[in-house]
Amino acid sequence: MKKVIVLGATGQLGQDIQTETASDTIEIIPITRTEFDADIMDAAEAVKQFPHADYLINCIAYHKVDECEDNPENSFKINTQLVKLLSEFTARQQMTFVHFSTDYVFDGYDKKPYIEQDYPGPLNVYGNSKLAGEMAVKAYAEKYFIFRVSALFGAKGISSWNVNFVEKMIDAAQKKIPLKVIDDQFTSPTGTKDVAVMLKCIIKNNIDKYGLYHAVNSGECSWYQFAKKIFDICSINTEIEPVSYNQFHTHAKRPQYCSLDNSKLGSIYKMRNWEDALEDYLKLKGYC
Numbered sequence: 001m002k003k004v005i006v007l008g009a010t011g012q013l014g015q016d017i018q019t020e021t022a023s024d025t026i027e028i029i030p031i032t033r034t035e036f037d038a039d040i041m042d043a044a045e046a047v048k049q050f051p052h053a054d055y056l057i058n059c060i061a062y063h064k065v066d067e068c069e070d071n072p073e074n075s076f077k078i079n080t081q082l083v084k085l086l087s088e089f090t091a092r093q094q095m096t097f098v099h100f101s102t103d104y105v106f107d108g109y110d111k112k113p114y115i116e117q118d119y120p121g122p123l124n125v126y127g128n129s130k131l132a133g134e135m136a137v138k139a140y141a142e143k144y145f146i147f148r149v150s151a152l153f154g155a156k157g158i159s160s161w162n163v164n165f166v167e168k169m170i171d172a173a174q175k176k177i178p179l180k181v182i183d184d185q186f187t188s189p190t191g192t193k194d195v196a197v198m199l200k201c202i203i204k205n206n207i208d209k210y211g212l213y214h215a216v217n218s219g220e221c222s223w224y225q226f227a228k229k230i231f232d233i234c235s236i237n238t239e240i241e242p243v244s245y246n247q248f249h250t251h252a253k254r255p256q257y258c259s260l261d262n263s264k265l266g267s268i269y270k271m272r273n274w275e276d277a278l279e280d281y282l283k284l285k286g287y288c
């Protein structure tokens with residue numbers, strides 16, 4: 001039986017990892033904020049209390065992108081220093097460390113999907129703190145996977161809001177709120193369930209091709225195309241207008257083009273396209 005610790009187990013990704021990965025050969029040990037609160041606890045002391053396991057999966061992040069701009073200390077504390085500590089801990093314990101990063105490590109000035117070897121250039125504090133987290137993993141962990149994910153949609157919804165982009169769109173349509181959605185900013189929408197199933201395959205098969213991977217569903221779209229697809233699948237007729245990225249002023253600058261190429265991961269596990277993952281999500285939630 002393999003033992004797998006999941007930190008941030010109540011988040012949308014953590015929740016799906018718990019449900020999808022548990023099996024008769026994989027025991028999940030969820031650790032929630034109740035047992036480990038990195039905001040208030042001495043993390044170096046707290047990790048010493050973690051049980052021994054084969055894998056430690058870190059789904060904890062401080063990812064309120066605009067808030068991070070005004071809280072660089074907390075961003076680096078959670079997204080970098082904690083990750084360094086977990087990297088050192090897993091190396092000492094000979095555990096495999098699984099960590100999640102983001103498409104926001106890129107500046108978005110390219111116009112073709114980013115590959116792992118592309119040079120990062122984060123535009124905001126969040127992206128910088130996550131990139132520094134990746135560097136900490138590479139420097140201090142021994143057996144590790146860093147999975148960059150993007151535009152996640154999972155049944156639980158993002159922890160602090162309990163919603164994600166899909167839910168926001170459905171909610172607006174149900175309330176008949178006319179929508180303006182960006183049509184010149186591109187991403188790779190990704191189902192958390194698909195990421196969890198990929199991870200299960202890696203753990204179950206003892207895959208040891210460690211390193212950095214883009215773990216997104218295949219394909220890309222603008223946020224407007226993403227919204228249109230949601231409404232098409234659910235046969236929802238709603239008012240939606242494509243607008244430019246320049247019309248939205250956010251506190252943190254965001255990359256305009258951050259679609260990720262998942263070919264490298266394809267040698268281990270082939271992620272399906274985002275439209276199929278989205279359709280399954282919408283069916284699961286009973287929207288179509």
Ligand SMILES: NC(=O)c1ccc[n+]([C@@H]2O[C@H](COP(=O)([O-])OP(=O)(O)OC[C@H]3O[C@@H](n4cnc5c(N)ncnc54)[C@H](OP(=O)(O)O)[C@@H]3O)[C@@H](O)[C@H]2O)c1
Pocket residue numbers: 007008009010011012013014032033036037038039058059060061062063078100101102103149150151152153157158159160
């Ligand atoms: N969401 C996206 O679209 C997206 C895009 C790119 C990359 N990512 C990355 O994907 C990973 C998972 O994201 P997600 O969407 O699943 O996030 P999420 O739903 O917000 O989950 C984050 C989890 O971390 C826990 N957590 C946060 N701060 C903590 C702290 N200081 N101490 C202890 N626990 C803490 C949360 O607990 P509480 O519920 O108690 O707050 C929650 O369980 C993160 O690394 C994120 O950077 C996400």
